[in-house]
Amino acid sequence: MAVELRMPALSPTMEEGKLARWLVKEGDAVKSGDILAEIETDKATMEFEAIDEGTIGRIVVPEGSEGVKVGTVIATIEGEGEDPAPKAPPAAAPPQPPAATPAPRSEKQEGRNVATITLREALRDAMAEEMRRDDRVFVIGEEVAEYQGAYKVTQGLLEEFGPRRVIDTPITEYGFAGIGTGAAMGGLRPIVEFMTFNFAMQAIDHIINSAAKTNYMSGGQMRCPIVFRGPNGAAARVGAQHSQNYAPWYASVPGLVVIAPYDAADAKGLLKSAIRSDDPVVFLENELLYGHSFELAEDDQTVPIGKARVLREGRDVTIVAYSITVGMALEAAGQLAEEGIEAEVLDLRTLRPLDRAAVLASLRKTNRLIVAEEGWPACSIASEIVAICMEDGFDDLDAPVLRVCNEDVPMPYAANLEKAALVNAARIQAAARKVCGR
Amino acid sequence: MARSARTSEISKAKAAASARPAPRAEEGQDAIQLRSLQLAHEAESRYRASDEELLHFYEQMVLIRRFEEKAGQLYGLGLIGGFCHLYIGQEAVAVGVQSALDPARDSVITGYRDHGHMLAYGIDPKVIMAELTGRAAGISRGKGGSMHMFSVEHKFYGGHGIVGAQVSLGTGLAFAHKYRGDGGACVAYFGDGAANQGQVYESFNMASLWQLPIVYVVENNGYAMGTAVRRGSAETHFYRRGTAFRIPGLPVNGMDVLEVRRATDIAIAYVRAGNGPVLLEFNTYRYRGHSMSDPAKYRTREEVQEMREKHDPIDHARDELLKRGVAEDAIKAIDKKLRSVVTEAADFAENSPEPDLCELGTDVLVESY
Ligand SMILES: Cc1ncc(C[n+]2csc(CCOP(=O)(O)OP(=O)(O)O)c2C)c(N)n1
Numbered sequence: 001m002a003v004e005l006r007m008p009a010l011s012p013t014m015e016e017g018k019l020a021r022w023l024v025k026e027g028d029a030v031k032s033g034d035i036l037a038e039i040e041t042d043k044a045t046m047e048f049e050a051i052d053e054g055t056i057g058r059i060v061v062p063e064g065s066e067g068v069k070v071g072t073v074i075a076t077i078e079g080e081g082e083d084p085a086p087k088a089p090p091a092a093a094p095p096q097p098p099a100a101t102p103a104p105r106s107e108k109q110e111g112r113n114v115a116t117i118t119l120r121e122a123l124r125d126a127m128a129e130e131m132r133r134d135d136r137v138f139v140i141g142e143e144v145a146e147y148q149g150a151y152k153v154t155q156g157l158l159e160e161f162g163p164r165r166v167i168d169t170p171i172t173e174y175g176f177a178g179i180g181t182g183a184a185m186g187g188l189r190p191i192v193e194f195m196t197f198n199f200a201m202q203a204i205d206h207i208i209n210s211a212a213k214t215n216y217m218s219g220g221q222m223r224c225p226i227v228f229r230g231p232n233g234a235a236a237r238v239g240a241q242h243s244q245n246y247a248p249w250y251a252s253v254p255g256l257v258v259i260a261p262y263d264a265a266d267a268k269g270l271l272k273s274a275i276r277s278d279d280p281v282v283f284l285e286n287e288l289l290y291g292h293s294f295e296l297a298e299d300d301q302t303v304p305i306g307k308a309r310v311l312r313e314g315r316d317v318t319i320v321a322y323s324i325t326v327g328m329a330l331e332a333a334g335q336l337a338e339e340g341i342e343a344e345v346l347d348l349r350t351l352r353p354l355d356r357a358a359v360l361a362s363l364r365k366t367n368r369l370i371v372a373e374e375g376w377p378a379c380s381i382a383s384e385i386v387a388i389c390m391e392d393g394f395d396d397l398d399a400p401v402l403r404v405c406n407e408d409v410p411m412p413y414a415a416n417l418e419k420a421a422l423v424n425a426a427r428i429q430a431a432a433r434k435v436c437g438r
Numbered sequence: 439m440a441r442s443a444r445t446s447e448i449s450k451a452k453a454a455a456s457a458r459p460a461p462r463a464e465e466g467q468d469a470i471q472l473r474s475l476q477l478a479h480e481a482e483s484r485y486r487a488s489d490e491e492l493l494h495f496y497e498q499m500v501l502i503r504r505f506e507e508k509a510g511q512l513y514g515l516g517l518i519g520g521f522c523h524l525y526i527g528q529e530a531v532a533v534g535v536q537s538a539l540d541p542a543r544d545s546v547i548t549g550y551r552d553h554g555h556m557l558a559y560g561i562d563p564k565v566i567m568a569e570l571t572g573r574a575a576g577i578s579r580g581k582g583g584s585m586h587m588f589s590v591e592h593k594f595y596g597g598h599g600i601v602g603a604q605v606s607l608g609t610g611l612a613f614a615h616k617y618r619g620d621g622g623a624c625v626a627y628f629g630d631g632a633a634n635q636g637q638v639y640e641s642f643n644m645a646s647l648w649q650l651p652i653v654y655v656v657e658n659n660g661y662a663m664g665t666a667v668r669r670g671s672a673e674t675h676f677y678r679r680g681t682a683f684r685i686p687g688l689p690v691n692g693m694d695v696l697e698v699r700r701a702t703d704i705a706i707a708y709v710r711a712g713n714g715p716v717l718l719e720f721n722t723y724r725y726r727g728h729s730m731s732d733p734a735k736y737r738t739r740e741e742v743q744e745m746r747e748k749h750d751p752i753d754h755a756r757d758e759l760l761k762r763g764v765a766e767d768a769i770k771a772i773d774k775k776l777r778s779v780v781t782e783a784a785d786f787a788e789n790s791p792e793p794d795l796c797e798l799g800t801d802v803l804v805e806s807y
Contacts, residue, residue, distance in 0.1 A: 008514030011731030044733035051511045070516055147664035170634035170670035171601050171662055237519030239583035241599035409802050413583030414572035416792040
């Protein structure tokens with residue numbers, strides 16, 4: 001009885017991949033554990049192993065095929081096991097990251113060569129360019145060197161800069177965050193990668209007590225120019241301990257700079273600025289955006305820290321967002337336009353120092369404002385924006401400011417519950433309609 | 439005056455010199471004490487299992503293997519999401535250790551590589567698989583996922599996604615055993631990578647200082663994600679890492695279920711007698727990637743093949759059973775039964791409903807305020 005082999009999902013976020021190579025041919029006998037094929041995802045080349053015993057019947061998808069969707073039948077195995085062949089259920093659709101609508105950029109693009117680049121590559125290029133420019137810059141963290149980064153953000157850095165400057169650590173976040181902080185105090189410019197910010201909880205003491213407060217406590221003598229970076233926020237189906245947005249935590253701490261970019265140009269330009277800054281920077285990335293492609297000018301421009309950016313102009317309502325919710329806000333704004341609501345989308349980009357002026361200017365224009373945040377509502381960045389509007393924009397408000405956040409619960413694992421827990425474009429739209437009285 | 443002062447300096451120095459051998463003898467004493475469990479294990483390294491016992495161990499190990507293979511398959515089909523850390527290759531550790539415990543008293547805790555463990559603790563494969571697929575019938579009602587599963591009934595305290603956390607938590611469980619005087623001990627499992635976290639050593643110190651009933655189990659499978667042991671650890675003999683805290687350690691072949699069992703017997707006897715913690719290092723191997731999304735480029739295919747072909751704990755147990763004269767049919771019958779147990783678990787996990795949406799807000803707090 002033939003078993004259908006389907007294109008496997010090889011990572012939490014994989015939707016399609018390239019069938020790079022078949023290591024077996026039709027008629028080959030295989031047993032459990034044999035490598036059947038090599039499959040390329042955006043992050044890595046993975047080996048696809050046989051689980052059943054049998055003979056390769058038909059190879060349906062030839063090697064070299066690109067964009068093979070997860071769940072597509074790629075081959076069949078004729079089994080002679082005692083077992084009836086397991087029926088192959090239709091693959092559940094992998095979680096859909098919000099569409100990344102290429103943002104119209106308000107900064108001038110003329111005269112610059114524009115290329116398409118993933119967010120992952122933009123971050124890597126920022127580090128590489130700064131490392132070429134300044135020997136004091138080095139990268140340290142778990143799996144950053146030989147493994148090329150757990151999420152492949154540091155790909156190629158070891159090859160170019162060698163083990164002196166691209167340093168693998170043991171799983172010891174408290175220790176290497178302290179070592180990074182000490183090295184910064186000693187005159188270097190460390191980039192400390194946390195595999196994810198969930199694990200920076202082991203190290204948060206150094207980020208806050210050692211890095212953030214040093215300049216102040218020393219009366220401005222002792223600097224701590226360090227970047228703590230890594231993915232932050234919910235990924236896909238990784239559960240409560242691995243899905244959390246720490247932006248509000250860090251953004252509440254004086255002495256830190258906190259950045260959370262959305263697209264590749266900002267990620268690159270802001271990371272470069274962060275590395276050049278004399279202050280400790282917490283740089284929050286988003287795993288679900290790593291594989292997204294954006295247009296980016298091919299130069300080494302920096303982006304100023306502390307400046308928000310209007311990504312879409314509108315007159316009816318302002319949607320304030322940062323990181324992954326910027327994509328959702330743009331999507332929502334597109335839909336709202338069809339209903340006759342012109343939404344302005346403001347990407348905060350830097351969360352501390354927060355660009356109050358940009359928030360208030362947009363509010364003055366639209367008189368209605370909502371905040372979209374992929375995180376808990378209580379004591380959030382959204383709460384902070386509400387406070388700013390109350391304190392300094394009260395007279396401009398025609399409706400209460402609304403927070404559109406995740407549900408106020410730890411992140412559940414089940415697909416339906418996770419979906420229900422997360423902010424999305426539809427909720428942003430609903431809130432926008434509400435403040436516009438529709 | 440000056441002279442006599444000098445003489446007294448010299449005599450002080452002499453006295454100090456002659457006093458030195460004494461602490462050395464004491465250190466020797468210490469060393470013997472720290473090595474006492476190793477000596478016991480060297481004297482007899484394998485548990486003398488009856489045929490039935492060995493057959494039972496075999497059955498448990500095969501159950502884990504088939505279950506994990508199925509989980510890998512369901513992951514590929516998109517039915518399991520997120521991370522999924524398979525225990526294939528390491529089966530002898532959980533099965534051997536667990537068989538030495540008293541399920542009525544002893545508690546266990548581990549990391550995210552937990553499905554295999556849970557099967558060894560006798561937890562129903564159906565509710566484990568249903569948790570992996572995120573269904574209401576799952577052991578955490580679909581809310582935990584593969585890394586976060588618990589069974590208070592089985593004194594299994596998780597299932598933790600943060601590397602190293604279980605070591606301190608396990609030490610706390612041991613504290614509770616001692617505090618309540620319930621005669622139980624805790625087993626805290628962690629990886630070679632986790633062994634480098636600072637909280638491990640803070641815990642070791644307190645456990646030894648307060649003589650807490652805990653067996654620390656390092657499952658040294660050679661790699662922490664893509665980091666080979668020698669690239670992440672200055673001292674790669676993990677069993678020695680308790681020495682600074684006067685915790686005796688034992689290096690054990692973790693690919694042999696009977697060796698695992700014997701070492702655990704020795705450790706548990708020592709711990710139960712109120713002597714404080716023991717550190718067991720099981721040398722084992724993970725056949726699959728760290729999680730499903732690991733390209734595993736940090737080791738050669740030959741290395742994995744060599745372990746699978748020459749050191750497989752299940753093959754070993756099967757060979758030993760056959761050598762003892764246990765009928766091949768009895769072994770085959772077990773294999774067949776387990777295939778259907780696992781198929782049933784997978785069907786159950788696939789076909790049971792997702793949690794009700796109202797579960798989103800339940801269990802956040804226990805009480806209402
Ligand atoms: C504090 C923390 N840091 C990093 C991670 C990411 N991570 C998960 S498992 C793992 C490797 C652990 O290896 P080891 O302890 O040897 O256990 P094994 O996976 O081999 O069983 C890493 C780095 C994490 N979950 N928690």
